[in-house]
Amino acid sequence: MLIGITLENNKPDVRKPKDCAAEMAAHLDTVAKERCKASFAKIFGYFAPRLRSYALKQMGNEAIAMELVQDTMSNVWQKAHLFNAEKGSPSTWIFTIARNIRFDMLRKLQNRKEDICSDDMWPVLCEQTADPKEKSLEEKVTLQQVGELFNSLPDKQKAVIEAIYIEGKSQQEVADELNIPLGTVKSRTRLALQRLKDMLETHD
Amino acid sequence: MIKFHPSNQQLNTFSNGLMAPAESLIISAHCDMCIQCANKVVLYTEAHSETVFDESSQRLDPNLFGTMLSQITSQEIDRGAGSEPKNSTLELDGRKFTLPRSLNRFSESIGNWSHLVGKIWQAPVNIGGDTVANFIFMEKGGGVPEHTHRGTEMTLVVNGEFSDGLADYDSGDFMVMDGKNIHTPLTKSDEGCLVFSIVDAPLHFTSGWARLINPFSHLFFK
Numbered sequence: 001m002l003i004g005i006t007l008e009n010n011k012p013d014v015r016k017p018k019d020c021a022a023e024m025a026a027h028l029d030t031v032a033k034e035r036c037k038a039s040f041a042k043i044f045g046y047f048a049p050r051l052r053s054y055a056l057k058q059m060g061n062e063a064i065a066m067e068l069v070q071d072t073m074s075n076v077w078q079k080a081h082l083f084n085a086e087k088g089s090p091s092t093w094i095f096t097i098a099r100n101i102r103f104d105m106l107r108k109l110q111n112r113k114e115d116i117c118s119d120d121m122w123p124v125l126c127e128q129t130a131d132p133k134e135k136s137l138e139e140k141v142t143l144q145q146v147g148e149l150f151n152s153l154p155d156k157q158k159a160v161i162e163a164i165y166i167e168g169k170s171q172q173e174v175a176d177e178l179n180i181p182l183g184t185v186k187s188r189t190r191l192a193l194q195r196l197k198d199m200l201e202t203h204d
Numbered sequence: 205m206i207k208f209h210p211s212n213q214q215l216n217t218f219s220n221g222l223m224a225p226a227e228s229l230i231i232s233a234h235c236d237m238c239i240q241c242a243n244k245v246v247l248y249t250e251a252h253s254e255t256v257f258d259e260s261s262q263r264l265d266p267n268l269f270g271t272m273l274s275q276i277t278s279q280e281i282d283r284g285a286g287s288e289p290k291n292s293t294l295e296l297d298g299r300k301f302t303l304p305r306s307l308n309r310f311s312e313s314i315g316n317w318s319h320l321v322g323k324i325w326q327a328p329v330n331i332g333g334d335t336v337a338n339f340i341f342m343e344k345g346g347g348v349p350e351h352t353h354r355g356t357e358m359t360l361v362v363n364g365e366f367s368d369g370l371a372d373y374d375s376g377d378f379m380v381m382d383g384k385n386i387h388t389p390l391t392k393s394d395e396g397c398l399v400f401s402i403v404d405a406p407l408h409f410t411s412g413w414a415r416l417i418n419p420f421s422h423l424f425f426k
Contacts, residue, residue, distance in 0.1 A: 052268070091257050103225045
């Protein structure tokens with residue numbers, strides 16, 4: 001299976017990354033220029049187990065960790081010609097690749113539960129796009145339309161809603177100001193909101 | 205000139221690979237535009253890679269890695285796939301914007317522009333995950349009603365200038381807003397302003413007509 005490739009697996013390579021940076025950079029150069037499998041095996045032998053234990057710690061799952069090792073080392077094999085020793089050491093370059101792959105993997109893992117649409121974040125403000133392909137999209141209520149509906153409220157309810165939702169007053173403050181009981185403010189607010197809600201739903 | 209940057213702590217967390225993916229994307233896009241932060245990230249990454257790879261000096265187990273090594277080295281090298289992605293542009297009404305490299309990767313995932321009130325345009329970007337990402341374009345005189353944030357909003361100015369009552373921002377500026385900040389983004393520049401924004405919870409409008417929306421927002425969470 002490993003024809004022409006030596007896997008030096010007898011003893012662990014305990015050198016620090018910076019102590020073998022020059023050697024690894026030379027191997028990367030050979031891989032880039034000659035697609036040298038023996039040189040790649042040296043790089044792989046040093047970094048693959050290190051990437052695995054980093055990935056295990058980060059992802060907590062053996063299968064995902066090995067996927068990260070495989071994707072990272074594939075990138076090293078494919079993109080060795082993009083390595084530039086002047087910009088950084090081989091370990092920095094390989095760590096950067098692993099980091100980016102990890103971000104992508106997390107995005108994909110999260111994608112499965114993704115369900116929020118952007119309209120949720122911009123409630124009501126959304127106007128319909130003038131795109132003929134999207135006729136099925138339900139009509140969105142615009143801010144202006146909310147304003148129009150608001151204007152159609154009875155004056156007494158409008159005054160209470162305006163004071164609370166636009167001027168930001170408390171219900172007690174509104175009661176004191178209009179010289180009416182707090183209970184009346186509460187019921188007017190409730191009625192007005194219910195009315196607006198009904199109108200918005202009819203509008204739908 | 206870029207005045208607002210991610211904090212050193214954010215850059216460090218990003219460099220270490222410990223940041224949430226959506227957040228990492230916007231930090232990465234800022235670094236595409238800001239050489240100062242890009243250089244910091246290189247330094248932090250160097251330090252982290254030394255530590256990470258030093259801690260784990262294990263023996264290479266041939267049972268685990270033998271097949272993987274031969275699989276990888278049997279791959280054909282495709283120089284085209286390995287090269288830097290070309291810069292494509294984002295278009296709105298005939299205007300073209302060049303995107304930072306990190307965002308350019310998602311150019312296929314950008315949805316249609318929709319027109320919001322107040323001379324605001326929005327295009328969603330599917331970046332995966334729970335976080336909602338959008339390009340927001342403010343035409344001259346356009347703005348978002350005053351609001352605060354139920355969650356965290358991160359914004360990167362991609363092209364143009366805007367003010368929000370707290371500060372003036374220019375291309376490349378990066379800012380984080382949460383429940384402690386109330387602001388009213390508005391642009392006065394003739395060219396308008398394009399920003400990239402990620403939010404993890406709905407905005408909460410705080411003044412004027414927009415306040416009326418809040419009590420009903422749940423009706424539209426369909």
